[in-house]
Amino acid sequence: MTLASVTEAHREALAARLPEAVFRPLAPAYLEEPRGRYRGEGGLLLAPATVEEVSTILRFANAERLAVVPYGGGTGLVGGQIAAPGRAPIILSLERMDQIRAVFAEENVIIAEAGVILETLHSEAEAVGRLFPLSLAAKGSARIGGNLATNAGGVNVLRYGNARDLCLGLEAVLPSGEIWHGLTRLRKDNTGYDLRNLLIGSEGTLGVITAAALKLFPRPAGEGTALLVVESPEAALGLLSMARAALGEGISAFELMSAQGLEFLAGTMPELRQPFGSVPGWSVLIELGLARGLDPVAALEGLFVEAAEAGLVSDGVIAQSGGQREALWALRENLPEANRRIGSVSNHDISVPLGALPEMIARGREELGAIDAFRVNCFGHVGDGNLHYNVFPMPGKTRADHDHQRAEIKTALHDLVHELGGSVSAEHGIGRMKVEDLERYGNPAKLAAMRAIKSALDPNGIMNPGAVLREG
């Protein structure tokens, strides 16, 4: 089947079915994505305010064979929010579905529409003395519907899981226009196939998430943050193991940073205070959230002493105040911005089994060295085995100098990740950027099942065509 471009006649037909407020001007922002790799050519922007309006749009698009590209906060990093060129789609923005429908504090549940900004969920949870733990750099503009559609990760996955793990129920519209009212607050519900998890992470290719029942958590009684210097990635894993034995689930985040990352920060954001006299080769940002009766600063001091005695850490700072905690986190949270200012040749959102991390880091350098001279800023959620392995030009060179090597770099690094049993998309998804990677590295039986499911639920292929799976 071939999809059509949306026309003025389609717009008029939809205007007869939908309130005027649904039609919004197509600002340039809807055709852009953060890294500038993909650019949309146009389309009809629709911003429905209710699930019924979303249903009306999908029914119409399905009957008229129009492509529908769901749009959340626009912060995705793999081009999943930008239509492929050559055909004008409906751009379906969830920005007007931005209501908190209900908060059940005693049940630790919040019901939010898809357009709610992630940071708003943080403040809504805090207002009832709870925590919504999903947190990532784009939290100020990312919308929860997009976070769910891409199964977003971030810095608290180690303790609380990714977006998938934080969702109890969904309201969604299937490609047929049928509404699935699945906003359950239940912790246990074994009635049939797991449609919730099928939609989560399907990147808008199987339907549109319009609202979600999300888990809240008690706020830890005490929090603490430390930045500890480790000799190597191996030592970072040893420290993680030691911290887990001592503190169990009390570890909220465990983030690795390299010397290159701190040097990028020093060069691009000199206003950020760096805690060490000389930039350490590797450091780990540890965040603890502990129950009543435990002192996080004392726990971090105890961990430091034990790790120092074992030769795992050589230096460190333990935040003594909220301000100091924020200052340490500012280093980690500004790494993506520093990277943007330097200008990367390529970015790789990879995961490997925990034990294979040191090998990944060492052999990744070798693979790159065989191609050219590069700087590598390798950082991230080491507790999850998830690294952002980003490649930069040497000083004096530009990313344009390496444009011809980008494909070679990607293949070398992704082949290595695959060999080590890892994933070439740990938390960002497939989008349009990694469709070929999925075909190259994905298991054939899983790919066949995915294609069968896509055809079964979206026989006309209207939902986000070309994302995740090649059009066909």
Added chain:
Amino acid sequence: MTLASVTEAHREALAARLPEAVFRPLAPAYLEEPRGRYRGEGGLLLAPATVEEVSTILRFANAERLAVVPYGGGTGLVGGQIAAPGRAPIILSLERMDQIRAVFAEENVIIAEAGVILETLHSEAEAVGRLFPLSLAAKGSARIGGNLATNAGGVNVLRYGNARDLCLGLEAVLPSGEIWHGLTRLRKDNTGYDLRNLLIGSEGTLGVITAAALKLFPRPAGEGTALLVVESPEAALGLLSMARAALGEGISAFELMSAQGLEFLAGTMPELRQPFGSVPGWSVLIELGLARGLDPVAALEGLFVEAAEAGLVSDGVIAQSGGQREALWALRENLPEANRRIGSVSNHDISVPLGALPEMIARGREELGAIDAFRVNCFGHVGDGNLHYNVFPMPGKTRADHDHQRAEIKTALHDLVHELGGSVSAEHGIGRMKVEDLERYGNPAKLAAMRAIKSALDPNGIMNPGAVLREG
């Protein structure tokens, strides 16, 4: 399409493709289930030892249009392991795929074949100083493949989640015979649709799980157990809320028991020591697992004092030794056996939103009272909103006296659960017992999606036909 009965000719054709050891005598146990509601009529028992043998069997069955009923430990409570009458199926037992393939203690991962007994996973985890938290009454005979296929719950869901939450990756054979090698140990992997969670909980209707990569956890440094007397289900919820504020994720289990349950225990198992002079109306079994530096007994004492001051608890015992902890747990763990000895009229594995639990319990009694006089043993995982709401004849009557009322009881209770936003199968699944309930209470859009997925992945309908979805 119509499925055929397996014949001697089929057996001979399979004998040419499979080792002799795969063919085992069909003992009566394969045709029975724990509550005696379903009985199989026969079939060909096959017990493959490798995923390739499973693939051979499914390819053959798919080509010959033979029904395949996967069989784990046989402990399922909804008849999902027993073929519908009228057609001899292949009964595919995973009992010979019972190897632990690998343990990655530092990564907190164990890779187990589907036939591994749940209790074996507990001991394998303990041997490396870790915890595998899935635990339920049938742990001595249930096999992990069946636990995953039914998304089993149990007593530790509150803290660690259900079977779904404990699984990182799967190896499975799809109905086509294709093998999905998805045994990843990754904590983050966003490469495509969530086939893992689609297979988990699909009760053998979409494929056969042959192995799983499962999460292990650090063992809590200190554990403690208490049985606290509460005035009412409302008070139990108040206690839960208070305990969460104080102890966060330290609460491993929070189980409600009624006077009726303790009276059943006293009547059928007088050898079990009951801790209170008179049987309390409601009691809660709390289990804590705390990090280093916290004393679980002191934490329980603190909770008791705080809850007593708030008027939430009126009495209680806190275990002072491992033996006392076991004695308290023995009360909870023997409730199903006591129920069996009494003989229930009907059993209901339900969940409702936490805040609706008291209303469910009160109105359930009213609904039953309008039908006849019954005893109710309502107990279970109140922290998850999950109750086993089981109905018994009055003394002097038998379950047979109420056979004619069973359908009416079920409809009355399930309608109430549905009205309260609950689930009529919290943790046991649909199997063959609740197919009509799913049709009655399930969302039509979700049901349509389920049928489309089933047809897409199993076009000939060979996998566990009639379970979850009506044959069609």
